[in-house]
Amino acid sequence: MxxxxxxxxxxxxxxxxxxxxxxxxxxxxxxxxxxxxxxxxxxxxxxxxxxxxxNLVARALVTKRSRTLGVVSFDTTLYGPASTIYGIEQAARTAGYFVSIVSLKSIDADTVREAIDYLVEQGVDGVVVVAPQRSAGHALENLPPGLPAVAVEGTHSADVSVVCIDQKEGARLATRHLLAQGHETVWHVTGPHDWLETEGRLEGWRAALEEAGRPVPEPLAGDWSPRAGYEAGKSLAAMDGVTAVFAGNDQMALGVLRALSEKGVRVPDQISVVGFDDIPESEFFSPPLTTVRQDFDVVGRHCIEVLLRQIDVQLNGGSTAYERLVVRPSFVVRSSTAPVR
Amino acid sequence: MxxxxxxxxxxxxxxxxxxxxxxxxxxxxxxxxxxxxxxxxxxxxxxxxxxxxxNLVARALVTKRSRTLGVVSFDTTLYGPASTIYGIEQAARTAGYFVSIVSLKSIDADTVREAIDYLVEQGVDGVVVVAPQRSAGHALENLPPGLPAVAVEGTHSADVSVVCIDQKEGARLATRHLLAQGHETVWHVTGPHDWLETEGRLEGWRAALEEAGRPVPEPLAGDWSPRAGYEAGKSLAAMDGVTAVFAGNDQMALGVLRALSEKGVRVPDQISVVGFDDIPESEFFSPPLTTVRQDFDVVGRHCIEVLLRQIDVQLNGGSTAYERLVVRPSFVVRSSTAPVR
DNA sequence: ATAGACTTTGTTAGCGATAACAATCAGGCG
DNA sequence: CGCCTGATTGTTATCGCTAACAAAGTCTAT
Incomplete structure (x- = not known):
């Protein structure tokens, strides 16, 4: 060479x-x-x-715009973040922007803040923070002044724009579906503590049960992993009167299915199971999983729209209100749920 | 604001x-x-x-180094690319580099070339191309001169350094395992045409069968998706004498399992199934999947090492030979395979 | 004390682009 | 035919930093 x-x-x-x-x-x-x-x-x-x-570097120096957007995300290996980032990248490139990514292993206000600073130093024109933990939200409360920013599934803080999926509604859809099939109540396997998705889904589930005047069983704590679902599934199989389970995500639902199958419990004959996310695999689980679909692509696109709008305001003046864009999830019925007999 | x-x-x-x-x-x-x-x-x-x-932009202008690495990848939603990129990002950041990502929807020499040019314009110090299709490989044959570059699962071209997993070896491991369990031969569901992984796995599978002097059945064409596996599974269930299947990846294996289950074929009693990748879900399939594990993290880290070495040479002189780093896969035995009876 | 060598600090000149302004060139009109 | 207007092109300054060199200041050895 x-x-x-x-x-x-x-x-x-x-x-x-x-x-x-x-x-x-x-x-x-x-x-x-x-x-x-x-x-x-x-x-x-x-x-x-x-x-x-x-030379875009020279150009960036004089225009003070790098045409690069920063993305901070937790574990980009997970289907959700990965899909969101994919959507963000596509939308950004269409708009003529580059995307610089920082993926975090652990997430807390400090790490997030550090990542944002790192990106600011690099001269990004704005940042998207995919940090769905409550604790990470604090990092968004005092961002570098004037930095355009959007949070995905962010806090309810009024200081930053947010694009999110209506978790509560999704959970409601799932729970109501099960109740409509005649189940007396629905058990729930939660996501990890501190995640906003966990909270939203928990709330939606509880709300749906309460609206219907049903008993609210103690939720089982999970962490999104199939293993957690598996453990929860074993507990559920050992309990009496369980006929319907709403798992916090598809991977945990997979674990639940696995545990039930091991214990000889037939799904959906004896127990119905619903997931959340609609990962590409869900359709081929045994049995194919009824689940809540989140459109991550749309979320990604919205993020860029909101961000570019903020950048535009910063450049050309105008007023910005912090926006809150809520994407509605949809419900996909497959074979893991059935009317109670 | x-x-x-x-x-x-x-x-x-x-x-x-x-x-x-x-x-x-x-x-x-x-x-x-x-x-x-x-x-x-x-x-x-x-x-x-x-x-x-x-202001790192100003710094980059004068030093002619942006401390940013470009990554071009196909479908970052897939587990493999996503994990590789995660590994790359972590390693890059540890080394004080930013990572700018372009994810491609379709991949061919032109698109890849365009993406690389885009990154070069932005001033990246080097690029990693995760483009495992043979056709994309051509884009790597006449890169901008002097641009440090690494391909993941790249062509066998001598013009660029490559980091890859020994696909052939992985497929051999899988096939031999099945033969060792007494299966007369092993059917194979391939990945999409034109992918290097597809070719490597096909070769390894065939080689293992031939070494053992076994008949080589016609492979079934797939495309990595669970659906393709499902279709293949239906065909296999309808055939006589099938006792062992090696699926090109875990998602297709899932589809195969699903189809077999629908047809009332018991795994592993009647048919053994092996996958490739070891995605986090595999352990909880029904039954848990025996598969080939690829360590994507290591691949990512190697990419950065090779790239930084090239950048160093470019700066301080020295000689570069194009490297070819092969990572060995390992084999994970679970419950989807059993000795033939 | 003083040359020589080494630290420590300051000055000046770019990097490669865009912005702001100045200059030149056409065409239209009184 | 000259003046004004707008289109086209050129000139100069600047973005925020580092490199290269210059100038002090410090220290040791003679």
């Missing part, structure tokens, strides 16, 4: 090649209207001839 | 505040040794007092 140390062409080189000033080159590059067609052509020819690519 | 238009402090502000020159501030920031302890303290105090953060 003995690279010939020939440095990359810069604007001045193109200018010389085309016989114009570097400013004219800049104008061509930025689609400035006042450039004669033939000059434009000449410059464009020179650009291709030299293989010129503009 | 009526931001007070007070601009962020710059080095000169810190210099004034500390009563030194801006260069001294720069020295403190870059841990230059020749700064007296008390001046350093004074500068640091000024920095915290003003809440100064250095």
């Amino acid at each position: 003995t690279t010939p140390k020939r440095r990359l062409p810069v604007m001045a080189d193109v200018a010389r090649e085309a016989g114009v000033s570097h400013q004219t080159v800049s104008r061509v590059l930025n689609d400035h209207p006042n450039v004669r067609a033939d000059t434009r052509a000449r410059v464009e020819a020179a650009i291709t001839r030299l293989g010129y690519r503009r | 009526t931001t007070p238009k007070r601009r962020l402090p710059v080095m000169a502000d810190v210099a004034r505040e500390a009563g030194v020159s801006h260069q001294t501030v720069s020295r403190v920031l870059n841990d230059h040794p020749n700064v007296r302890a008390d001046t350093r303290a004074r500068v640091e105090a000024a920095i915290t007092r003003l809440g100064y953060r250095r």
Whole structure:
């Protein structure tokens, strides 16, 4: 790899090649209207001839805009965050923005804050924080002033815009579906403590039961992992009178199914199970899982919309109110639920 | 959000505040040794007092290093790419680098090339391309000269460094395990055409069968999705003499399990099934899946190592040979396989 | 005390682009 | 035909930082 140390062409080189000033080159590059067609052509020819690519770093320095958005997220290996980020990236690129990602292993106000600072230092024009833990929310309460920011599934703080899925509604959908099938009540396996999703789903579940005047069983604590669902499933199998379970997410539902199957409990004949997320695998669980679908793509797109709006306001003035965009989940009925007999 | 238009402090502000020159501030920031302890303290105090953060864009302009690495990947929603990227991001950040991601919907030489150009324009110091399709490999054959680059699961081209998992070996492990259990032969559900993983796994499977002098059945074409596995599973259930199936990945294995279960075929009693990847869910499939584990974290870390080495060479001179790092997969035995009776 | 060597600090000149302003060139109109 | 207006192009300054060099200041050895 003995690279010939020939440095990359810069604007001045193109200018010389085309016989114009570097400013004219800049104008061509930025689609400035006042450039004669033939000059434009000449410059464009020179650009291709030299293989010129503009240096966005230099551009960012003078415009004070990097056209890069920062994303801070917890465990990007999980389906939810991964899908959200995918949606964010696609939307951002369409809008001509780069995406710089920081994925956190542990999440608390300090780590999140540190990650944001890191991104700010790098000069991002705004940040999306996918940090659905309550504790992480505090990091959003005193952001660097003037930094456009959006939280996904964020706190209910009034200091930052939020895009989220209506967890409570999703949980309600799941619970009502089960009640409508004649189940006396519904057991619930929760997500980890401190997550906003956990709280929302818990609330929705409880609300649906209370609305129907049903007893509210003690929820079983989980942590999103299939293993937690498995443990919960074993407990449920050992209990009397359990006919319906609402798992906090699909992976835990998988664990529940596994445990029930091991104990010889048939789903949905003896116990109905509902999940949350609709991961691609759910449809092929044994049995195929009835679940709540979250449209992460839409969430990602909304994040970028909100963020770009904030950036625009910052540039051109205008007023910003903090927005709160709630995406409604939908319900997918498959074979893991059935009317009680 | 009526931001007070007070601009962020710059080095000169810190210099004034500390009563030194801006260069001294720069020295403190870059841990230059020749700064007296008390001046350093004074500068640091000024920095915290003003809440100064250095502008990495300006720094990048003059140093010609952005400390940002680009990652181009296909469908970051899939477990494999997502995990690899996670590993890359963690390793990069530890090394003081940012990661800018472009995730592609469709992948071919042009799209990949475009994505790389996009990243180069942004000034990345190097790129990792997670593009396991053969067609995408061509984009790596004439990269911008001098650009440090690493491919994950890349082509066998000699023009670029590659970090990959030994797919062939993994498939061999799976197939041999089944043969060792007394199965006469092993059926295979492949990944999508054109993927290197598909080819590697196919080769390993075939090699293991041939080594043992067994018949090689016609492989069933899949596309990584559970649905494809499901379809393949239905076909297999309808065939005679099938006792062992090696699915190209865990998701397809899930589909196979589902189809077999629907057809009343018991796993592993009647048919044994093996997957590939060891996604977190596999352990809780019905039955828990025997599979090949890939350590994506290690792959990510290796990518960064190789890339940083290339960047170092570019900066300080030295020789680079293109490296090829092969990570060995391991085998996880669970309950979806059993000796033939 | 003083040259020489090494620290420590300051000064100046870019990096490669855009912004702001100045200059030139056409065309239209009184 | 000259002046004004708008389109087109060029010139200069600047973004915030580091590199390179210059200038003090400190210390040791003679």
